[in-house]
Amino acid sequence: MLCLWALPGHAQNLVTNGTFDSGTSSPWWDYAAEPAVQTVEVLDGRLCSTITEGGEHTWDVILGLSDLGVVAGQHYHIAFSASADAERTIRFKVGLGDVPYTDYFIRNADLTPTPQLFDVTYLNLREDPAAHFQFHIGGSPGSVCVDDIVLEPVAAPAVPEYVSPSLTGHALKDYASTIMIGTAVDTPTFLSSPIHNSILTGEFSSITPANAMKMNIIQPVQGVFDWVDADALLAFAEQNGMEFHGHPLIWHTQAPSWLEDEEFDRDTMIQIMYDHIDALVGRYAGRIPFWDVVNEAIEQTDGVYDYRHTFWYDRIGPDFIDLAFQRAHEADPNAQLVYNDYKIELMGHPKADRVFELVSDMVSRGIPIHQVGLQNHWFITPDGDTADLPDPAMLRANMARYAEIGIGVQVTEFDVRIGRPLDDAKTQAQAWVFGEVLQACIEAPNCNRLTVWGLSDFDSWVPGTFPEYDFAHIFDANFVAKPAYHTMTQVLSALQPDPPPIEGTGGAVGTDTATGTDTGTGAAAAGSEDGDESSSGCSACSVGPAAVRGGASGAFGLLGLLGLLLRRRGRS
Numbered sequence: 277m278l279c280l281w282a283l284p285g286h287a288q289n290l291v292t293n294g295t296f297d298s299g300t301s302s303p304w305w306d307y308a309a310e311p312a313v314q315t316v317e318v319l320d321g322r323l324c325s326t327i328t329e330g331g332e333h334t335w336d337v338i339l340g341l342s343d344l345g346v347v348a349g350q351h352y353h354i355a356f357s358a359s360a361d362a363e364r365t366i367r368f369k370v371g372l373g374d375v376p377y378t379d380y381f382i383r384n385a386d387l388t389p390t391p392q393l394f395d396v397t398y399l400n401l402r403e404d405p406a407a408h409f410q411f412h413i414g415g416s417p418g419s420v421c422v423d424d425i426v427l428e429p430v431a432a433p434a435v436p437e438y439v440s441p442s443l444t445g446h447a448l449k450d451y452a453s454t455i456m457i458g459t460a461v462d463t464p465t466f467l468s469s470p471i472h473n474s475i476l477t478g479e480f481s482s483i484t485p486a487n488a489m490k491m492n493i494i495q496p497v498q499g500v501f502d503w504v505d506a507d508a509l510l511a512f513a514e515q516n517g518m519e520f521h522g523h524p525l526i527w528h529t530q531a532p533s534w535l536e537d538e539e540f541d542r543d544t545m546i547q548i549m550y551d552h553i554d555a556l557v558g559r560y561a562g563r564i565p566f567w568d569v570v571n572e573a574i575e576q577t578d579g580v581y582d583y584r585h586t587f588w589y590d591r592i593g594p595d596f597i598d599l600a601f602q603r604a605h606e607a608d609p610n611a612q613l614v615y616n617d618y619k620i621e622l623m624g625h626p627k628a629d630r631v632f633e634l635v636s637d638m639v640s641r642g643i644p645i646h647q648v649g650l651q652n653h654w655f656i657t658p659d660g661d662t663a664d665l666p667d668p669a670m671l672r673a674n675m676a677r678y679a680e681i682g683i684g685v686q687v688t689e690f691d692v693r694i695g696r697p698l699d700d701a702k703t704q705a706q707a708w709v710f711g712e713v714l715q716a717c718i719e720a721p722n723c724n725r726l727t728v729w730g731l732s733d734f735d736s737w738v739p740g741t742f743p744e745y746d747f748a749h750i751f752d753a754n755f756v757a758k759p760a761y762h763t764m765t766q767v768l769s770a771l772q773p774d775p776p777p778i779e780g781t782g783g784a785v786g787t788d789t790a791t792g793t794d795t796g797t798g799a800a801a802a803g804s805e806d807g808d809e810s811s812s813g814c815s816a817c818s819v820g821p822a823a824v825r826g827g828a829s830g831a832f833g834l835l836g837l838l839g840l841l842l843r844r845r846g847r848s
Contacts, residue, residue: 290344291409294356294425296323312414315631327414332752334367334412339420341409346372346428347404351433355395355426358411360387361419370400371408376496378504379400380464386796397433398468401504435470438478444769448761449481451768455718456519458482460689460728465735466512471755473512475731482519482798483728484585484688485509486737489523490530494556498534498548501555510563517777521688521727523565524571524616525553526600528586536587545591550603550693557607568616568649568688569604571595574631578655581630597634598643605644616649616688622670623677632677639681648678649688653729654709656702658695658744665692665705673717675720687726692740692760702747705749710750711763718767829835 284327292303296318303595304323306316312331316339317324327337346352358366369381409427413420432582440447447459454574459480465472474485488505495501514519540548556565576586583589588596601613615635620628631648638645650671675685691711692706717723730736732751739746750761 281406286430290346290352290427290429291425295321296423298320300751303341303343305340305342306705307340309336311738314338314414318832320419321778322421322423324419325413326419327834329419330414330418332418334365334415335670335747337414339411339422341404341414341425344407345405346370346400346403346407347429348401349417350400350429351397351431352400353395353397353426353430355424356381357391357393357423357424358387358420358422359389359391359803360421361389363388363400364415364418364420366414366420366429366702367412368394369410369412370398370406371410372402372404374399375458376500376502378493379503380467381466382464391421391423396468397430398464399432401467404565410660413442419719433470433803436652438474439794441761443763444765444799446765446768446773448479448764449769450773453774454724454771455714455768456481456725456733457764458484458519458521458721458725460484460486460523460727460729460821462486463488463509464728464734464736466509469734472732474662475751475755477516477518480731482521482725482727484523485508485511486730490527491535491552492530492532496532499551503559506545510560514563518565519566519724522556522567522611522842523688524568525556525589525595526569526588527571527583528588529572531587539593540815542592545588546596546599549588549592549596549600553600553603554607557611560811561608562610563697564608564611566612566614566647566686567604567608569601569613569645571616572618573597573615574617574620574745575616576627581627583698598638598641601643601645609752611648612684612686613644614647614649614686618651618653618689620648620675621650622667624670628674632674635678635683636681639683644829645683647684647686650674651682651689651729652687652691652713653689654692655742655745656705657799658699660695660746662705665709668716671716672720675716675723677721679720684722684724685717685720686723687713687728690726691738691748693742693745695745702794706747707759707763710760711767714767718771 282429282476283367285371293300299318301316301318301323306314306325307417308314310329311329313329314327315338320590323339326335327340329335329555334400360366364387365384366387367381367605368383368385369379372378372380380398383396408785409425411420411422442448449773452456457480459475459476459482461483463485485506493502495504510520534546555800557564573584573586573589574581577585583594588840599614604611606612615631617627619625619630620631622628633644635648654663654667655662671679680687690710692709694706714726715728728750732749732755733747734751734755736746738748748757750764776837
């Protein structure tokens with residue numbers, strides 16, 4: 277057996293019986309949620325589970341260990357070997373606390389019949405004398421074996437020096453005075469991947485918390501607020517001169533069970549909403565310039581787009597949106613307040629038109645709304661169909677009509693998921709979308725922020741939600757830049773890059789958050805205000821490939837220069 281905890285220089289392993297050489301599984305425990313069934317035994321010095329009836333999720337079958345004492349602010353090294361009778365993905369996590377109880381899913385592990393070693397170091401944020409270590413293994417029937425399990429305190433790992441792969445010589449963040457490029461950050465990856473964090477600070481100007489501010493995390497028990505994850509992400513952003521985008525205040529998804537299950541009346545629901553907004557916005561007043569106040573409140577029912585029936589709408593009524601924006605403004609009068617939604621990017625789409633109607637009405641009545649978040653989740657089907665990809669003209673027209681009513685727009689959750697299998701045609705279509713959406717935002721006088729929803733495929737939200745899809749981001753699962761990244765840097769190269777920040781300033785960007793306009797030293801956005809593509813100075817970015825929009829076959833001049841990169845991607 278490979279007993280890593282006994283190697284010279286390693287601290288004491290906190291895991292009891294991590295090698296199973298004694299032939300017993302104690303004190304490890306097992307769990308199977310009905311209808312899942314598993315049998316657990318030690319075989320050849322490994323802890324093995326045979327799952328005869330699977331569950332719907334990986335967490336329906338668990339191998340776990342409890343009562344592990346961990347310390348806040350300490351880095352821990354986690355290692356184990358694992359195998360399965362066939363290819364399958366498991367997840368391992370650390371569970372901390374009681375009320376609230378917090379899960380950190382540290383890593384997915386892709387298993388094969390050959391035992392593999394998995395190794396990671398993560399920063400623990402919470403003190404807990406009785407933490408849990410768990411393998412979530414199924415899912416589907418089959419067998420999984422684990423061995424040589426280590427959880428030990430170690431020194432903080434070195435953060436690798438980042439050198440941008442940009443072929444233009446400038447990272448995405450080098451144009452922040454014209455357009456700020458940000459990314460969503462999920463806490464477990466932030467706590468466990470120095471490479472991720474090196475790219476984060478080396479390429480991006482802003483952070484949006486992917487999950488750390490959602491209500492089930494922030495207020496898991498009514499009146500009990502958990503700030504640990506959000507505080508850590510915001511502190512990191514501030515230490516690195518990055519802007520922070522609060523997301524979200526009011527949403528119907530990822531809500532705590534106490535709110536979903538209890539039938540509160542209108543007055544109580546309004547007070548719950550106010551208390552939640554007051555707590556979040558009040559705590560971070562003056563530190564977070566943008567808040568997604570209401571998220572995804574419009575949906576299609578019987579062919580008509582209107583208010584989504586959620587516990588907020590059903591218990592309060594349609595004025596819950598007005599009330600939320602008014603309360604957020606009271607909590608921080610200087611913050612920019614955003615309505616955020618998907619499928620609202622293109623003028624002429626019925627949902628986009630309904631949301632524009634909603635926002636226009638709010639503006640006319642003096643409700644304090646300042647911006648609209650155009651999420652921009654696009655996809656290419658497994659058979660290569662690109663019909664869902666955006667029409668750039670309609671995207672520009674949509675941005676323009678918001679400018680006419682004095683409302684800013686942001687690209688807030690940008691990704692382009694690709695149906696398996698991956699190929700060069702899909703990769704090129706994806707890169708085209710990233711270039712076009714970025715170009716449209718640059719040209720719009722009321723758009724100066726674009727956030728990609730996760731920087732890499734390593735910790736993508738996509739496969740867990742859309743099993744037939746993956747590869748949605750601008751860095752791959754090995755943190756290698758894709759053609760989509762290089763297309764974005766080529767678009768940006770038509771602009772004047774910012775001068776290097778003065779040492780000690782933290783790289784602050786000069787932008788008037790009250791109007792969303794540039795006050796820095798960067799050049800004006802490329803292109804005319806009416807969206808004339810011929811003036812953009814970016815011949816590789818403003819014309820789509822024939823398979824996407826019927827454009828010229830020479831539109832991917834940039835990608836032609838990246839032949840080696842494309843060939844590498846085709847083998848991935």
